[in-house]
Amino acid sequence: MKLYFAPNSRAVRIAWLLEELGLEYELEKYTVGDRALRTPEYYKIHPMGRIPVLEDGGTRIYESGAIVQYLLARHGNGKFMPDVNDPSFPEYLQWLHYAEGSIMGQVNILVVETILLPPEKRNDVNVNRALKLLRVALGNVNNRLQDREYLTGTFSGADIMTGHACFGAMKAGAEIDDYEHLNAYINRLLKRPALEKARSL
Numbered sequence: 217m218k219l220y221f222a223p224n225s226r227a228v229r230i231a232w233l234l235e236e237l238g239l240e241y242e243l244e245k246y247t248v249g250d251r252a253l254r255t256p257e258y259y260k261i262h263p264m265g266r267i268p269v270l271e272d273g274g275t276r277i278y279e280s281g282a283i284v285q286y287l288l289a290r291h292g293n294g295k296f297m298p299d300v301n302d303p304s305f306p307e308y309l310q311w312l313h314y315a316e317g318s319i320m321g322q323v324n325i326l327v328v329e330t331i332l333l334p335p336e337k338r339n340d341v342n343v344n345r346a347l348k349l350l351r352v353a354l355g356n357v358n359n360r361l362q363d364r365e366y367l368t369g370t371f372s373g374a375d376i377m378t379g380h381a382c383f384g385a386m387k388a389g390a391e392i393d394d395y396e397h398l399n400a401y402i403n404r405l406l407k408r409p410a411l412e413k414a415r416s417l
């Protein structure tokens with residue numbers, strides 16, 4: 217398998233899962249904002265010039281959530297996701313997709329408004345709105361974790377997606393100091409050797 221990867225990006229999610237599953241993979245490494253992602257050659261790999269992309273034999277797939285679902289369905293041997301007939305399956309899907317659906321949009325706004333834009337173009341209204349929406353989205357995760365270690369009980373693909381998004385939100389400046397269950401959860405995830413490895417690539 218080949219993973220189109222950049223450090224400190226959503227591609228870490230996929231390397232993390234590949235490590236958790238003990239699957240062999242090679243990396244094609246970029247950096248976020250790399251000009252090489254904006255070339256006609258790379259647009260053939262990902263039409264918007266993004267990472268991650270996974271190649272597996274003749275299959276090529278992008279969107280980190282879809283890649284996690286793909287890897288677990290094709291190569292997971294039942295690990296890290298409930299069976300489709302298990303009562304927890306809908307909740308698993310909900311928390312798997314929560315990352316991109318309810319967290320990362322606001323994280324993107326924070327990154328643009330606090331890092332990428334030059335100071336004279338930054339907009340406090342956008343920043344404050346993103347922070348407010350993240351308080352709500354991450355508060356929901358914090359509540360979810362008050363009586364469980366992982367989002368659907370045992371560690372799953374949902375933790376790779378939404379756990380990583382929570383970590384990204386924290387790094388982007390989301391206010392979570394008082395969310396004790398969420399902080400404990402992020403620290404629990406950061407201690408997993410597979411994530412440590414993925415973050416060191």
Ligand SMILES: N[C@@H](CCC(=O)N[C@@H](CS)C(=O)NCC(=O)O)C(=O)O
Nearest residue numbers: 225226248249250266267268279280
């Ligand atoms: N929803 C997509 C988002 C992909 C995305 O925006 N990736 C960012 C990195 S986290 C990227 O490729 N940035 C590189 C760039 O824009 O230069 C996913 O989950 O895979």
